[in-house]
Amino acid sequence: MTFSIRRVSAIVRKDVKDLIKNAYAILITIFLPLGLAAMLSRSGSDDASLLGTPINLALVITGAFVQATIMAEEKEKNTLRALLLSPATRMEIMLGKSFLSSLITILVVIGSIFISKMQVPGLFYFTIMILLSLIIFISFGTIIGLVSRTVMETSIVGLPLLVIFTYGSLISTMLDNAVVSTIITYLPTESFSSALIILEQNGGFSEIKWHLLNMLIWAISSLIIAVIVYGKSRFDK
């Protein structure tokens, strides 16, 4: 099987042209995390652990939902089938279709950091955690987009994801249930926030390794599921 950068860049360029003509559709997913970051900067707090909230929001909303919208639209308009029946390989299409949403998410994460005026603790580990989160939420976005029949349906299918992953801690506090609380601690967003606090308190690899491992497992699992769901979309039942 050959890999063609030309084909991947053709898909990316098409997505850029398409998105420019439909930019308003993703504005809310971009402005929500940036708005939250702006609110944080006004609070005057320099507590880096607070940075986890807009970043998680950027990853969940911008990453997953932009990706879900892109995939669902391809499916709804029957253009995904045309791509799948072209010589572009599965990997080329997946990479091409994920590039734009990944880029937008990274820009929103960077934007959130700058707007919130907070110092990023442990830049190296922080970058690794961002990359793992990106794989997790772009994969989730791909899955949501492919299982939804229409773009509208992505909001319904993706809403539980948004609530659970973004407001995990809040749900845990509200329910006051030991089992639920334990499950929530294994969410990648919770690992991300916890690791961020540890890094801020000058913790190192040994203190955050289980959080990193948890995020790595989430990244691998979600990527595998996305590949399986994507593979199935080539065929009719």
Next chain:
Amino acid sequence: MKHEIEVRQMVKSFGKKSALNGVDFHVQKGEIFGFLGPSGSGKTTMVKILTSQLQHTSGSVQVFGTDVSKLRDSSQLKRIGILTDNSGLYDRLTVYENLELFCKLYDVDVKRIDEVLEEVNLIQDKKTVVSKLSKGMKQRVTLVRALLHKPELLFLDEPTSALDPTNKQQIHASLRKLNESGTTIFLSTHDMQEAEYLCQRLAFLDHGKIVELDNPHNLRSKYGDSTINLVLRNGSRIQIKQNENGAQSIAQYITNGELMSIHSNEPTLGEIFIQLTGRSLQ
């Protein structure tokens, strides 16, 4: 002769319902093969199986001499072109931008876009946004997309269903030209005139089974009633059997200067289909 498509005892079932039942046929290299049948007869299912979008339940399906599952490889997909009812376009992009993407995916020079758009009379709409095109124009754009890379084997599922007679004629001419340059075409249609004009061989499909398969000429001869219709100068119409007596009668009418027109009484493909299945193609 090498067969581009070979289907043997193929069955496709959806649960307990069988959509295609023991289908047998082959398509020779360079021919236009028609799959003619009414809606719901299994034509689209057949195209989907032949393009590996759908798996058959049993039997054998070979394309380019290998199992149809091999069509999932990039190198094989480059050899085929597909136009089906589920071929979508990017609505917000222009005709050119849509086709440019597929030129790059198929490694085709973008100069080819103008060439094919010219053939289907769409060159003037090159910069039009797809959402502003009519249904027929969109259908022509998807056809152009399927033709961009000059495929060896082209699958067409109702390619002219949304077109007006003029554009239909233009598409037919393009398809013939493509076929003359070596492309094998598998055409699924319920349009008997289209099938008659384009296809070298035809399979009639009814309730998932091929009920007849031959070239249009043989089919008409086989299902015709061997009579000849004469119209005489006095306005009367006479039907004569094709035998020695009939030949003598015709000779007599000609000698007497009474004959105005003469036509063999061949059935249309639609009439043959009704004879075979008891239902019409529409």
